[in-house]
Amino acid sequence: MLHQQTSLFATGAPVLGGLDRLRRTPLAHGAWIDVLPGWLSGADDLFAELAAEVPWREERRQMYDNVVAVPRLLAHYGPGEPLPDPVLAEARDRLGRHYAAELGEPFVSAGLCYYRDGRDSVAWHGDRFGRGATHDTMVAILSLGEPRPLLLRPRGGGEPARKVPLGHGDLIVMGGSCQRTWDHAIPKTRASVGGRISVQFRPRGVA
Numbered sequence: 001m002l003h004q005q006t007s008l009f010a011t012g013a014p015v016l017g018g019l020d021r022l023r024r025t026p027l028a029h030g031a032w033i034d035v036l037p038g039w040l041s042g043a044d045d046l047f048a049e050l051a052a053e054v055p056w057r058e059e060r061r062q063m064y065d066n067v068v069a070v071p072r073l074l075a076h077y078g079p080g081e082p083l084p085d086p087v088l089a090e091a092r093d094r095l096g097r098h099y100a101a102e103l104g105e106p107f108v109s110a111g112l113c114y115y116r117d118g119r120d121s122v123a124w125h126g127d128r129f130g131r132g133a134t135h136d137t138m139v140a141i142l143s144l145g146e147p148r149p150l151l152l153r154p155r156g157g158g159e160p161a162r163k164v165p166l167g168h169g170d171l172i173v174m175g176g177s178c179q180r181t182w183d184h185a186i187p188k189t190r191a192s193v194g195g196r197i198s199v200q201f202r203p204r205g206v207a
């Protein structure tokens with residue numbers, strides 16, 4: 001057994017830890033976040049594999065008269081679509097089991113975002129294209145690669161933004177009313193940072 005584990009680590013197989021160390025922080029208006037640093041370890045090869053092999057595409061958005069490229073690369077895996085690495089399916093399923101009672105449904109989709117350097121970012125938004133606009137739900141994010149902070153602020157103002165540092169292998173789950181009463185963002189940075197890949201697991205109809 002010990003020998004097997006040693007060789008697993010030697011080949012760089014990623015390993016998910018338990019979810020019992022998740023810590024919840026209640027936010028205003030019925031929102032909360034659960035955070036677990038270092039959920040996935042041994043993920044260096046996984047990061048390299050995802051960066052190289054996922055069919056990344058540029059996000060383009062209509063802004064007034066122009067179509068502009070949103071500065072990050074995306075890939076989306078809908079319900080039933082195989083994920084690019086088995087450990088991501090394991091992560092999704094473990095999260096589903098952990099939150100089964102509270103969420104009442106499984107996580108079924110995975111959105112991947114690749115922030116190539118500090119110029120890539122996502123502006124303030126909530127995941128409100130789907131049911132998150134009207135219902136309490138959860139969005140779970142596994143962060144890989146270079147550390148970048150996730151900022152959160154209440155939509156109605158009245159509170160300073162919160163800054164959650166997300167490093168290699170860290171997990172954050174946004175829950176309760178977070179998508180409709182709070183916004184989140186990954187800000188640009190002038191610091192010279194390498195790539196970061198965010199994997200977001202969502203239930204059916206949340207986008």
Ligand SMILES: O=C(O)CCC(=O)C(=O)O
Nearest residue numbers: 113122127141184186198
């Ligand atoms: O990069 C992240 O972890 C956040 C991504 C995000 O908020 C989104 O794609 O909706």
Ligand SMILES: [Fe+2]
Nearest residue numbers: 125126127184
């Ligand atoms: Fe989001």
